[in-house]
Amino acid sequence: MTGPGRGRRALVTGGAGFIGSHLAEALVNAGWSVAVLDDFSTGREANLARLRGRIDLIRGDVCDLDAVAKAIEAAEVVFHQAAVPSVALSIAEPLRTHRVNLEGTVQLLDASRKNGVRRFLFASSAAVYGDGDGRPVSEAAPLSPGSPYGLHKVSGEMYCRQYAMHYGLESVVLRYFNVFGPRQSPKGEYAAVIPRFASACVEGEAPRIYGDGEQTRDFIYVDDVVRANLLAADARGAEGAILNVATGRPTNLLELLETLRDLTGARTEAKHEPAVKGDARFSLAAVARACEVLGFRPQVDLREGLRRMVAGAAAARS
Numbered sequence: 008m009t010g011p012g013r014g015r016r017a018l019v020t021g022g023a024g025f026i027g028s029h030l031a032e033a034l035v036n037a038g039w040s041v042a043v044l045d046d047f048s049t050g051r052e053a054n055l056a057r058l059r060g061r062i063d064l065i066r067g068d069v070c071d072l073d074a075v076a077k078a079i080e081a082a083e084v085v086f087h088q089a090a091v092p093s094v095a096l097s098i099a100e101p102l103r104t105h106r107v108n109l110e111g112t113v114q115l116l117d118a119s120r121k122n123g124v125r126r127f128l129f130a131s132s133a134a135v136y137g138d139g140d141g142r143p144v145s146e147a148a149p150l151s152p153g154s155p156y157g158l159h160k161v162s163g164e165m166y167c168r169q170y171a172m173h174y175g176l177e178s179v180v181l182r183y184f185n186v187f188g189p190r191q192s193p194k195g196e197y198a199a200v201i202p203r204f205a206s207a208c209v210e211g212e213a214p215r216i217y218g219d220g221e222q223t224r225d226f227i228y229v230d231d232v233v234r235a236n237l238l239a240a241d242a243r244g245a246e247g248a249i250l251n252v253a254t255g256r257p258t259n260l261l262e263l264l265e266t267l268r269d270l271t272g273a274r275t276e277a278k279h280e281p282a283v284k285g286d287a288r289f290s291l292a293a294v295a296r297a298c299e300v301l302g303f304r305p306q307v308d309l310r311e312g313l314r315r316m317v318a319g320a321a322a323a324r325s
């Protein structure tokens with residue numbers, strides 16, 4: 008397979024999902040030839056609407072050897088985003104999520120070494136750290152995942168190291184904190200907090216807060232996560248690095264809701280429900296390392312990111 012365009016070849020797994028579709032678009036715009044492998048379990052065709060005819064789209068499972076072999080052909084860099092990315096779902100369905108999140112990752116690593124991939128970028132997560140104490144957590148902090156999902160990411164990271172050690176496959180682990188932006192689904196029991204709040208504010212419904220709302224998160228806008236990936240694909244000396252991808256700024260859910268109320272003019276009161284099992288109380292990153300290794304600094308602050316999201320949603324409704 009040669010793929011559309013003549014640029015360098017990338018495979019984006021989970022490329023029909025929220026982060027993966029933004030990444031695929033940025034890669035195409037930067038002149039890469041892109042293959043997307045996705046089983047559309049949470050990904051959507053609409054996320055790839057702007058890329059129709061400009062990427063090779065392979066519908067398939069990351070655990071399916073044939074689909075992976077087809078998707079990875081000629082790839083120089085693999086951006087492995089596919090996963091069942093939910094703490095709650097990993098507790099509800101540990102076997103299914105283990106298969107996709109861990110076996111899928113090993114499958115991709117193995118196909119990468121057999122196909123001469125130069126660099127493998129692994130979408131890991133702040134979930135590897137477990138609950139914080141409110142202070143910024145550096146990459147050297149002990150890992151203590153509070154859910155099977157966090158454990159899948161820890162194990163995936165360790166497999167990246169094994170493939171570097173034994174087969175010389177360059178890998179960069181990017182530990183995303185709470186990513187937000189357009190195309191993130193507000194629907195379903197496992198939706199992330201920002202799209203849920205934003206959608207409730209826009210629809211005039213009561214946003215649901217699990218717990219007291221004092222829990223903090225380090226929210227990062229999706230375009231910044233995409234930039235970190237593009238830098239990590241090429242940065243010299245980044246191979247083997249494990250990097251937090253975050254802003255280093257904590258926001259609690261009550262503050263988040265207040266900002267969204269302010270941006271949308273919504274007046275509805277929040278409804279409190281019991282805290283979710285396995286959810287961290289505090290999550291905040293130390294961000295110096297990604298800056299040192301990649302020269303990465305986030306460019307979009309929370310309010311501006313939320314403004315773009317709300318404006319995009321309003322434009323889509325009109």
Ligand SMILES: NC(=O)c1ccc[n+]([C@@H]2O[C@H](COP(=O)([O-])OP(=O)(O)OC[C@H]3O[C@@H](n4cnc5c(N)ncnc54)[C@H](O)[C@@H]3O)[C@@H](O)[C@H]2O)c1
Binds near residue numbers: 026050068070087
């Ligand atoms: N969104 C966040 O805040 C966040 C934070 C930390 C880490 N991450 C990680 O980033 C990556 C992307 O997350 P996202 O938020 O874009 O989620 P998403 O659900 O929008 O994207 C995941 C994509 O993977 C695809 N997929 C799932 N199982 C698959 C399988 N078996 N085979 C092929 N494709 C499959 C889905 O269809 C979807 O398109 C995930 O690895 C996730 O764990 C996300």
